[in-house]
Amino acid sequence: MSALFDHHVHSDRSDGTVSLADRAKSVATRPHGVSDHYPWKEKLRDEDDVKRYIDDASRLGLRVGLEYDLGVAPQLGADTRESLHYLIGAIHQISLDGKQIGYDDAGAFVKGRIKSFKERDRFSDPALQKRILERTLEVVAEGIDRDRIDILGHPTFSALQALGDPERVYPEEWQERLIDLCVKGRIAIEINESYGVPHREFLVRAARAGALFSVGTDTHFEIKPLDKTDAMIAAAALDRGRFMAGSRLAPT
Ligand SMILES: [Zn+2]
Ligand SMILES: [Zn+2]
DSSP states (O other): OOOOOBOOBOOTTTTOSSOHHHHHHHTTTSOBOEEEEESBTTTBOSHHHHHHHHHHHHHTTOOEEEEEETTTSOOOOHHHHHHSSOOEEEOSEEEETTEEEEOHHHHHHHTTSSSSOTTHHHHTOHHHHHHHHHHHHHHHHHHHHTSOOSEESSTTOSGGGGGSOHHHHSOHHHHHHHHHHHHHTTOEEEEETTTTBSOHHHHHHHHHTTOEEEEEOOBSSSOOOOHHHHHHHHHTTOOGGGBOOSSOOOOO
């Protein structure tokens, strides 16, 4: 089975451990691009940094994306967006009543880096869950309409994922609305190897709705085989012809 193109790979230009030069070498192992976080601390602070990143990675022959922090990142100029091969939008925190609700602890737990989810009680509040879910759809819609993202990165990752069964924490009706935004916006739903999302039922629903997909290992380390991703694709019986291949789709 030939490897699908991996759009979501970090380098040391944000929080990854591998240089762009070494990323350019591992493309021979299996096809992948690079897509660092924007914004990212002192490394990708503003659009000038992004332009330098695109230039440096392109010179090495890499396909270049960006993991655009939805709800946080400053808007990109049209020319910068056009010079990217693709733009991934992803949510890492949500803003409610002007306060940022971070997902870092949940993310570390979901990725198996910590053993217990300390904020379990807080996120078990149904009223808070409802507000997070509604706000998530608004932020994704803005990413599609305003920022023109091509891929929704780790689509069902939130602090709620750390609570357990995604079919319980994400109402089916909410899943369908998220899928509908992606299908109507013609953006790909990422299968994220690090977070193990989306879960099988979501992928089956998305395929039924005619969604496009994208592989994203979200690796911050060396390139490894796509074992978990291949198993997720097989479990949901997804058509490998519906996957993005390193370029954004032509506008209709
Ligand atoms: Zn992310
Ligand atoms: Zn990432």
